[in-house]
Amino acid sequence: MTSLTPKPSQIESWDRLPSDWHNDERMDALFAFFKDRDLNPVHYDAKMKFWSETIINYCEDHGLLQIDIPTIVSRFRRKGKTSKCLDKIFEELIKQNRLISTSDYTYSQQSSWVSWTFNKLASPLTSWMSTKTPIDQEVFIIKELVDKKAQQVIETLQSNVYVPTFDCVISFSSFIDICRRCALFDENSINLIISALIRDKKILIDYIGDTKNVKVVKFVAPGTSNVRPITEIENSVLLLRHSKERLEEQLKKSDQQIEGLLTDIRRHLKNSNRTAAMKLLRKKKILEREHDKKESTVEHLNTVLTQIEQTDCSSLVINAYSSGVQAHKELLRKNGLTPDAVEDMIDEVHDMLDTQNELDEALSRPVVNDTTDMTELETELEELLNQPIPPTVTTPVPSNKEIITTSITDEAIKTPEQDPFADLELRLQKLGVQESTPHKVADIASSSH
The missing domain is CATH 1.10.287 (Helix Hairpins)
Structure with a gap:
Protein backbone atom coordinates (compact mmCIF):
# COMPACT_ATOMS: atom_id res chain seq x y z
CA MET A 1 0.00 0.00 0.00
CA THR A 2 1.22 3.47 -0.90
CA SER A 3 1.20 6.01 1.90
CA LEU A 4 -0.65 9.30 1.57
CA THR A 5 2.60 11.16 2.15
CA PRO A 6 5.36 9.06 0.66
CA LYS A 7 8.08 11.61 1.42
CA PRO A 8 8.63 11.45 5.17
CA SER A 9 9.92 14.59 6.85
CA GLN A 10 12.56 14.68 9.52
CA ILE A 11 10.76 14.52 12.86
CA GLU A 12 13.75 16.11 14.58
CA SER A 13 13.14 19.39 12.73
CA TRP A 14 9.61 19.71 14.07
CA ASP A 15 9.16 22.77 16.31
CA ARG A 16 6.78 21.05 18.73
CA LEU A 17 8.76 17.85 19.10
CA PRO A 18 8.14 16.51 22.66
CA SER A 19 11.05 16.83 25.06
CA ASP A 20 10.81 13.10 25.88
CA TRP A 21 11.88 12.31 22.32
CA HIS A 22 15.57 12.58 23.33
CA ASN A 23 15.17 10.36 26.40
CA ASP A 24 16.15 6.83 25.29
CA GLU A 25 14.67 5.04 28.28
CA ARG A 26 11.41 6.94 28.10
CA MET A 27 11.05 6.49 24.32
CA ASP A 28 11.79 2.74 24.51
CA ALA A 29 8.79 2.42 26.80
CA LEU A 30 6.64 4.62 24.55
CA PHE A 31 7.59 2.66 21.40
CA ALA A 32 6.79 -0.72 22.99
CA PHE A 33 3.49 -2.61 22.80
CA PHE A 34 0.71 -1.63 25.17
CA LYS A 35 0.30 -3.75 28.28
CA ASP A 36 -2.98 -4.38 30.00
CA ARG A 37 -4.27 -1.14 31.51
CA ASP A 38 -5.15 -2.87 34.81
CA LEU A 39 -1.46 -3.53 35.45
CA ASN A 40 -0.47 0.15 35.41
CA PRO A 41 -3.29 2.54 34.51
CA VAL A 42 -1.17 5.67 35.08
CA HIS A 43 1.51 4.57 32.63
CA TYR A 44 -1.13 3.36 30.16
CA ASP A 45 -3.01 6.71 30.16
CA ALA A 46 0.19 8.76 29.96
CA LYS A 47 1.39 6.74 26.96
CA MET A 48 -1.98 7.07 25.23
CA LYS A 49 -2.03 10.84 25.81
CA PHE A 50 1.55 11.26 24.55
CA TRP A 51 0.90 9.57 21.20
CA SER A 52 -2.59 11.02 20.68
CA GLU A 53 -1.54 14.63 21.22
CA THR A 54 1.76 14.22 19.36
CA ILE A 55 0.10 12.76 16.26
CA ILE A 56 -2.69 15.38 16.15
CA ASN A 57 -0.26 18.27 16.70
CA TYR A 58 2.11 16.98 14.04
CA CYS A 59 -0.69 16.66 11.48
CA GLU A 60 -1.93 20.17 12.27
CA ASP A 61 1.51 21.75 11.83
CA HIS A 62 2.16 19.88 8.57
CA GLY A 63 -1.26 20.40 7.00
CA LEU A 64 -2.28 16.73 7.18
CA LEU A 65 -6.03 16.34 7.57
CA GLN A 66 -6.10 12.62 6.81
CA ILE A 67 -3.67 10.01 8.02
CA ASP A 68 -2.99 6.30 8.03
CA ILE A 69 -0.80 4.10 10.18
CA PRO A 70 1.96 3.59 7.55
CA THR A 71 2.36 7.35 7.21
CA ILE A 72 2.69 7.87 10.97
CA VAL A 73 5.12 4.94 11.22
CA SER A 74 7.35 6.46 8.54
CA ARG A 75 7.18 9.96 10.08
CA PHE A 76 7.97 8.90 13.64
CA ARG A 77 11.05 6.75 13.17
CA ARG A 78 13.66 7.10 15.88
CA LYS A 79 17.14 5.64 15.62
CA GLY A 80 15.87 3.03 13.18
CA LYS A 81 13.01 2.00 15.46
CA THR A 82 9.27 2.33 14.79
CA SER A 83 6.39 2.39 17.23
CA LYS A 84 4.68 -0.93 17.96
CA CYS A 85 1.56 0.55 19.57
CA LEU A 86 0.07 2.79 16.86
CA ASP A 87 -2.81 0.42 16.09
CA LYS A 88 -3.94 0.76 19.72
CA ILE A 89 -3.57 4.55 19.50
CA PHE A 90 -5.72 4.69 16.35
CA GLU A 91 -8.39 2.51 17.95
CA GLU A 92 -8.62 4.89 20.91
CA LEU A 93 -8.78 7.98 18.65
CA ILE A 94 -11.60 6.32 16.69
CA LYS A 95 -13.51 5.65 19.92
CA GLN A 96 -13.12 9.32 20.83
CA ASN A 97 -14.43 10.33 17.36
CA ARG A 98 -11.24 12.25 16.72
CA LEU A 99 -10.53 9.99 13.74
CA ILE A 100 -13.24 9.11 11.22
CA SER A 101 -12.78 6.65 8.41
CA THR A 102 -12.99 8.06 4.91
CA SER A 103 -16.12 6.08 4.10
CA ASP A 104 -17.94 7.15 7.28
CA TYR A 105 -16.97 10.78 6.71
CA THR A 106 -18.27 10.59 3.14
CA TYR A 107 -21.68 9.30 4.16
CA SER A 108 -22.03 11.98 6.84
CA GLN A 109 -21.71 14.85 4.35
CA GLN A 110 -24.46 16.51 2.40
CA SER A 111 -25.09 15.38 -1.17
CA SER A 112 -24.56 18.93 -2.43
CA TRP A 113 -20.80 18.54 -2.27
CA VAL A 114 -20.44 14.76 -2.53
CA SER A 115 -21.52 14.86 -6.17
CA TRP A 116 -18.49 16.79 -7.37
CA THR A 117 -15.86 17.13 -4.64
CA PHE A 118 -15.55 13.72 -3.13
CA ASN A 119 -15.33 12.03 -6.52
CA LYS A 120 -12.04 13.86 -6.92
CA LEU A 121 -11.08 13.33 -3.29
CA ALA A 122 -11.81 9.63 -3.23
CA SER A 123 -10.52 8.68 -6.66
CA PRO A 124 -7.13 7.55 -5.32
CA LEU A 125 -8.77 6.04 -2.24
CA THR A 126 -11.42 3.74 -3.75
CA SER A 127 -9.53 0.68 -2.58
CA TRP A 128 -10.00 1.83 1.05
CA MET A 129 -13.76 2.36 0.97
CA SER A 130 -14.63 -1.13 2.15
CA THR A 131 -15.86 -1.34 5.73
CA LYS A 132 -13.80 -4.53 6.14
CA THR A 133 -10.52 -2.76 5.49
CA PRO A 134 -7.98 -3.54 8.25
CA ILE A 135 -7.11 -0.61 10.49
CA ASP A 136 -3.52 -0.54 9.29
CA GLN A 137 -4.76 -0.04 5.70
CA GLU A 138 -7.59 2.43 6.35
CA VAL A 139 -7.36 6.16 5.77
CA PHE A 140 -8.76 8.34 8.54
CA ILE A 141 -9.86 11.95 8.55
CA ILE A 142 -9.08 14.19 11.52
CA LYS A 143 -12.40 16.01 11.75
CA GLU A 144 -11.32 18.50 14.42
CA LEU A 145 -8.45 19.65 12.20
CA VAL A 146 -10.72 19.86 9.14
CA ASP A 147 -13.08 22.20 10.99
CA LYS A 148 -10.20 24.20 12.45
CA LYS A 149 -8.42 24.64 9.12
CA ALA A 150 -11.67 25.50 7.36
CA GLN A 151 -12.27 28.32 9.85
CA GLN A 152 -8.68 29.51 9.40
CA VAL A 153 -9.11 29.65 5.60
CA ILE A 154 -12.34 31.67 5.92
CA GLU A 155 -10.74 34.13 8.34
CA THR A 156 -7.78 34.59 5.99
CA LEU A 157 -10.12 35.22 3.05
CA GLN A 158 -12.20 37.73 5.01
CA SER A 159 -9.11 39.61 6.18
CA ASN A 160 -8.52 40.70 2.56
CA VAL A 161 -12.03 42.14 2.11
CA TYR A 162 -12.14 45.92 1.69
CA VAL A 163 -15.29 46.28 -0.46
CA PRO A 164 -17.72 43.48 0.53
CA THR A 165 -19.75 43.94 -2.67
CA PHE A 166 -16.84 42.77 -4.86
CA ASP A 167 -14.02 41.39 -2.74
CA CYS A 168 -15.85 38.25 -1.60
CA VAL A 169 -15.36 36.61 -5.02
CA ILE A 170 -11.91 35.47 -6.10
CA SER A 171 -10.47 33.19 -8.73
CA PHE A 172 -10.10 29.52 -7.89
CA SER A 173 -6.32 29.76 -8.23
CA SER A 174 -6.26 32.58 -5.66
CA PHE A 175 -8.32 30.42 -3.32
CA ILE A 176 -5.79 27.58 -3.63
CA ASP A 177 -3.00 30.04 -2.81
CA ILE A 178 -4.86 31.04 0.38
CA CYS A 179 -5.17 27.37 1.35
CA ARG A 180 -1.43 26.88 0.92
CA ARG A 181 -0.79 29.90 3.08
CA CYS A 182 -2.78 28.08 5.79
CA ALA A 183 -0.36 25.12 5.67
CA LEU A 184 -2.52 22.96 3.38
CA PHE A 185 -0.09 21.46 0.88
CA ASP A 186 -1.52 18.21 -0.47
CA GLU A 187 -4.50 18.09 -2.83
CA ASN A 188 -6.56 15.74 -0.67
CA SER A 189 -6.39 18.11 2.31
CA ILE A 190 -7.43 21.07 0.17
CA ASN A 191 -10.37 19.07 -1.21
CA LEU A 192 -11.45 18.21 2.32
CA ILE A 193 -11.45 21.91 3.24
CA ILE A 194 -13.46 22.76 0.14
CA SER A 195 -15.97 20.03 1.00
CA ALA A 196 -16.33 21.21 4.60
CA LEU A 197 -16.79 24.85 3.58
CA ILE A 198 -19.41 24.00 0.96
CA ARG A 199 -21.20 21.76 3.47
CA ASP A 200 -21.33 24.61 5.99
CA LYS A 201 -22.42 27.09 3.25
CA LYS A 202 -19.30 29.19 3.72
CA ILE A 203 -18.21 29.10 0.06
CA LEU A 204 -19.63 28.28 -3.36
CA ILE A 205 -17.81 27.53 -6.60
CA ASP A 206 -19.13 28.85 -9.90
CA TYR A 207 -18.06 29.75 -13.43
CA ILE A 208 -18.37 33.17 -15.04
CA GLY A 209 -17.89 34.60 -18.52
CA ASP A 210 -19.77 34.12 -21.74
CA THR A 211 -18.40 30.62 -22.11
CA LYS A 212 -18.36 29.90 -18.38
CA ASN A 213 -14.66 29.19 -18.54
CA VAL A 214 -13.53 31.21 -15.51
CA LYS A 215 -13.70 29.26 -12.24
CA VAL A 216 -14.31 31.45 -9.20
CA VAL A 217 -14.96 31.01 -5.49
CA LYS A 218 -17.34 33.19 -3.51
CA PHE A 219 -17.01 33.09 0.28
CA VAL A 220 -19.19 34.32 3.09
CA ALA A 221 -18.91 38.06 3.73
CA PRO A 222 -17.73 39.30 7.13
CA GLY A 223 -20.60 39.59 9.58
CA THR A 224 -22.85 37.12 7.74
CA SER A 225 -23.47 33.44 8.37
CA ASN A 226 -24.05 31.97 4.90
CA VAL A 227 -22.67 32.69 1.45
CA ARG A 228 -25.05 34.16 -1.14
CA PRO A 229 -25.19 33.48 -4.89
CA ILE A 230 -23.08 35.60 -7.22
CA LEU A 316 -22.25 52.21 2.07
CA VAL A 317 -21.97 55.72 3.53
CA ILE A 318 -25.51 56.61 2.45
CA ASN A 319 -26.82 53.35 3.87
CA ALA A 320 -24.99 54.06 7.11
CA TYR A 321 -26.55 57.53 7.28
CA SER A 322 -29.96 56.09 6.53
CA SER A 323 -29.58 53.44 9.21
CA GLY A 324 -28.47 56.09 11.69
CA VAL A 325 -31.45 58.32 10.91
CA GLN A 326 -33.87 55.42 11.21
CA ALA A 327 -32.33 54.35 14.50
CA HIS A 328 -32.56 57.94 15.80
CA LYS A 329 -36.21 58.21 14.78
CA GLU A 330 -37.02 54.89 16.36
CA LEU A 331 -35.29 55.91 19.57
CA LEU A 332 -37.20 59.21 19.71
CA ARG A 333 -40.48 57.41 19.03
CA LYS A 334 -39.81 54.72 21.60
CA ASN A 335 -39.05 57.30 24.30
CA GLY A 336 -41.89 59.64 23.26
CA LEU A 337 -39.54 62.55 22.51
CA THR A 338 -41.37 65.20 20.41
CA PRO A 339 -41.18 69.04 20.48
CA ASP A 340 -44.69 69.24 22.01
CA ALA A 341 -43.83 66.66 24.63
CA VAL A 342 -40.66 68.56 25.56
CA GLU A 343 -42.59 71.88 25.82
CA ASP A 344 -45.21 70.24 28.03
CA MET A 345 -42.49 68.80 30.22
CA ILE A 346 -40.83 72.23 30.58
CA ASP A 347 -44.18 73.79 31.59
CA GLU A 348 -44.66 71.06 34.17
CA VAL A 349 -41.21 71.77 35.55
CA HIS A 350 -42.03 75.49 35.92
CA ASP A 351 -45.34 74.67 37.65
CA MET A 352 -43.56 72.33 39.98
CA LEU A 353 -40.99 75.03 40.87
CA ASP A 354 -43.76 77.59 41.58
CA THR A 355 -45.52 75.09 43.81
CA GLN A 356 -42.29 74.42 45.66
CA ASN A 357 -41.73 78.16 46.25
CA GLU A 358 -45.23 78.48 47.73
CA LEU A 359 -44.54 75.53 49.99
CA ASP A 360 -41.26 77.08 51.16
CA GLU A 361 -42.98 80.39 51.93
CA ALA A 362 -45.72 78.68 53.89
CA LEU A 363 -43.23 76.67 55.92
CA SER A 364 -41.28 79.85 56.86
CA ARG A 365 -44.26 81.41 58.74
CA PRO A 366 -44.39 81.20 62.64
CA VAL A 367 -46.35 78.34 64.06
CA VAL A 368 -47.63 80.19 67.37
CA ASN A 369 -51.09 81.74 67.03
CA ASP A 370 -50.50 85.34 68.36
CA THR A 371 -53.83 87.24 68.59
CA THR A 372 -52.46 90.45 70.25
CA ASP A 373 -53.72 93.64 68.69
CA MET A 374 -50.73 95.59 67.41
CA THR A 375 -52.64 98.89 67.72
CA GLU A 376 -53.10 98.44 71.48
CA LEU A 377 -49.41 97.64 71.86
CA GLU A 378 -48.43 100.80 70.03
CA THR A 379 -50.75 102.94 72.27
CA GLU A 380 -49.39 101.46 75.48
CA LEU A 381 -45.84 102.01 74.33
CA GLU A 382 -46.59 105.65 73.58
CA GLU A 383 -48.03 106.21 77.12
CA LEU A 384 -44.92 104.72 78.68
CA LEU A 385 -42.79 107.13 76.74
CA ASN A 386 -44.84 110.16 77.94
CA GLN A 387 -44.63 109.31 81.70
CA PRO A 388 -42.07 111.35 83.82
CA ILE A 389 -38.85 109.65 84.83
CA PRO A 390 -38.76 108.97 88.72
CA PRO A 391 -35.84 110.53 90.77
CA THR A 392 -32.84 108.43 91.33
CA VAL A 393 -32.35 107.23 95.02
CA THR A 394 -28.76 107.69 96.16
CA THR A 395 -27.19 105.60 98.86
CA PRO A 396 -25.48 107.72 101.67
CA VAL A 397 -21.83 107.17 102.30
CA PRO A 398 -21.32 105.63 105.79
CA SER A 399 -19.25 107.54 108.42
CA ASN A 400 -16.10 106.28 110.03
CA LYS A 401 -18.03 105.28 113.14
CA GLU A 402 -20.50 103.29 111.17
CA ILE A 403 -17.69 101.65 109.28
CA ILE A 404 -16.07 100.73 112.58
CA THR A 405 -19.36 99.49 114.02
CA THR A 406 -19.99 97.45 110.88
CA SER A 407 -16.54 95.98 110.98
CA ILE A 408 -16.98 95.14 114.63
CA THR A 409 -20.34 93.60 113.94
CA ASP A 410 -18.89 91.53 111.14
CA GLU A 411 -16.04 90.46 113.32
CA ALA A 412 -18.40 89.52 116.10
CA ILE A 413 -20.57 87.53 113.73
CA LYS A 414 -17.58 85.76 112.41
CA THR A 415 -16.26 84.76 115.93
CA PRO A 416 -19.17 84.36 118.40
CA GLU A 417 -17.48 81.50 120.24
CA GLN A 418 -14.60 83.72 121.50
CA ASP A 419 -16.79 86.23 123.37
CA PRO A 420 -20.23 85.05 124.52
CA PHE A 421 -21.26 88.62 125.34
CA ALA A 422 -20.16 90.05 122.03
CA ASP A 423 -23.57 89.77 120.54
CA LEU A 424 -25.19 91.40 123.55
CA GLU A 425 -22.76 94.25 123.53
CA LEU A 426 -23.44 94.89 119.91
CA ARG A 427 -27.12 95.04 120.60
CA LEU A 428 -26.63 97.56 123.40
CA GLN A 429 -24.58 99.70 121.11
CA LYS A 430 -27.37 99.75 118.58
CA LEU A 431 -29.83 100.79 121.35
CA GLY A 432 -27.73 103.88 122.15
CA VAL A 433 -25.73 102.81 125.13
CA GLN A 434 -22.40 104.52 124.60
CA GLU A 435 -20.36 103.04 127.38
CA SER A 436 -20.81 99.76 129.10
CA THR A 437 -18.90 98.32 131.97
CA PRO A 438 -18.31 94.76 132.81
CA HIS A 439 -20.54 95.14 135.83
CA LYS A 440 -23.41 96.37 133.78
CA VAL A 441 -22.93 93.67 131.39
CA ALA A 442 -22.86 91.19 134.20
CA ASP A 443 -26.04 92.67 135.69
CA ILE A 444 -27.77 92.45 132.38
CA ALA A 445 -26.61 88.95 132.03
CA SER A 446 -27.78 87.98 135.53
CA SER A 447 -31.11 89.64 135.03
CA SER A 448 -31.53 87.76 131.86
CA HIS A 449 -31.02 84.58 133.77
Missing part, protein backbone atom coordinates in the same frame (compact mmCIF):
# COMPACT_ATOMS: atom_id res chain seq x y z
CA THR A 231 -24.99 38.72 -8.30
CA GLU A 232 -24.98 40.42 -11.70
CA ILE A 233 -22.88 43.27 -10.33
CA GLU A 234 -20.31 40.84 -8.95
CA ASN A 235 -20.29 38.98 -12.25
CA SER A 236 -19.61 42.21 -14.19
CA VAL A 237 -16.86 43.30 -11.82
CA LEU A 238 -15.29 39.85 -11.96
CA LEU A 239 -15.20 39.99 -15.77
CA LEU A 240 -13.55 43.41 -15.64
CA ARG A 241 -10.93 42.17 -13.19
CA HIS A 242 -10.37 39.02 -15.20
CA SER A 243 -9.89 41.08 -18.38
CA LYS A 244 -7.45 43.37 -16.59
CA GLU A 245 -5.47 40.40 -15.26
CA ARG A 246 -5.25 38.88 -18.75
CA LEU A 247 -4.06 42.18 -20.21
CA GLU A 248 -1.44 42.50 -17.47
CA GLU A 249 -0.19 39.01 -18.30
CA GLN A 250 0.01 39.97 -21.97
CA LEU A 251 1.92 43.12 -21.05
CA LYS A 252 4.49 41.02 -19.21
CA LYS A 253 4.91 38.80 -22.26
CA SER A 254 5.22 41.88 -24.51
CA ASP A 255 7.96 43.28 -22.27
CA GLN A 256 9.85 39.99 -22.53
CA GLN A 257 9.44 39.93 -26.33
CA ILE A 258 10.65 43.52 -26.68
CA GLU A 259 13.67 42.79 -24.53
CA GLY A 260 14.43 39.74 -26.66
CA LEU A 261 14.15 41.75 -29.89
CA LEU A 262 16.52 44.40 -28.52
CA THR A 263 19.06 41.71 -27.74
CA ASP A 264 18.77 40.29 -31.27
CA ILE A 265 19.00 43.76 -32.83
CA ARG A 266 22.22 44.49 -30.95
CA ARG A 267 23.62 41.12 -32.00
CA HIS A 268 22.82 41.78 -35.71
CA LEU A 269 24.32 45.26 -35.53
CA LYS A 270 27.44 43.80 -33.96
CA ASN A 271 27.65 41.40 -36.90
CA SER A 272 27.01 44.27 -39.38
CA ASN A 273 23.73 42.68 -40.50
CA ARG A 274 21.69 45.87 -40.80
CA THR A 275 18.92 44.30 -42.88
CA ALA A 276 18.05 41.76 -40.18
CA ALA A 277 18.39 44.40 -37.50
CA MET A 278 16.01 46.72 -39.41
CA LYS A 279 13.41 43.96 -39.77
CA LEU A 280 13.51 43.21 -36.05
CA LEU A 281 13.33 46.89 -35.27
CA ARG A 282 10.07 47.22 -37.24
CA LYS A 283 8.65 44.26 -35.30
CA LYS A 284 9.74 45.87 -32.08
CA LYS A 285 7.91 49.08 -32.99
CA ILE A 286 4.69 47.16 -33.68
CA LEU A 287 4.96 45.37 -30.34
CA GLU A 288 5.56 48.66 -28.55
CA ARG A 289 2.45 50.22 -30.12
CA GLU A 290 0.37 47.21 -29.06
CA HIS A 291 1.96 47.37 -25.63
CA ASP A 292 1.00 51.04 -25.26
CA LYS A 293 -2.61 50.30 -26.27
CA LYS A 294 -2.90 47.47 -23.79
CA GLU A 295 -1.28 49.57 -21.11
CA SER A 296 -3.78 52.37 -21.78
CA THR A 297 -6.63 49.85 -21.60
CA VAL A 298 -5.37 48.52 -18.28
CA GLU A 299 -5.24 52.05 -16.89
CA HIS A 300 -8.79 52.66 -18.13
CA LEU A 301 -10.01 49.44 -16.50
CA ASN A 302 -8.30 50.45 -13.26
CA THR A 303 -10.11 53.78 -13.41
CA VAL A 304 -13.48 52.07 -14.01
CA LEU A 305 -12.91 49.62 -11.17
CA THR A 306 -11.87 52.45 -8.86
CA GLN A 307 -15.00 54.40 -9.72
CA ILE A 308 -17.16 51.35 -9.11
CA GLU A 309 -15.50 50.82 -5.74
CA GLN A 310 -15.99 54.51 -4.88
CA THR A 311 -19.66 54.22 -5.84
CA ASP A 312 -19.99 51.22 -3.60
CA CYS A 313 -18.28 53.08 -0.75
CA SER A 314 -20.62 56.04 -1.29
CA SER A 315 -23.55 53.66 -1.19
